[in-house]
Amino acid sequence: MKRARPRTCTGCREESPKRELIRVVRTPEGEILVDAAGRHPGRxxxxxxxxECVLEAMKRNALARALRAPVERKFYETLLGMIPDEPEGDIP
Ligand SMILES: [Zn+2]
Known part of the structure; x- marks a missing residue:
């Protein structure tokens, strides 16, 4: 039985539609992966x-806590590398 749970960002702690979030999964083998398809088994x-959310999660080690497994800094850097630079505020 699966309950639909809200998807909460580990960075800002706000709930968002799933498609606006990146899913990170700890596989049954204990690997930490970015789950692009959103259906990999695991926690x-x-x-x-x-x-900013990835950086916040990194600062608080939030992914490691959520996944109950160590998450290397390198992994956060991989996440950061997947996110395109957004224009900062209103550029005239
Ligand atoms: Zn967030």
């Missing part, structure tokens, strides 16, 4: 597709 955690 999942979510973070917004925003660099």
């Amino acid at each position: 999942g955690a979510y973070v917004c597709r925003k660099k």
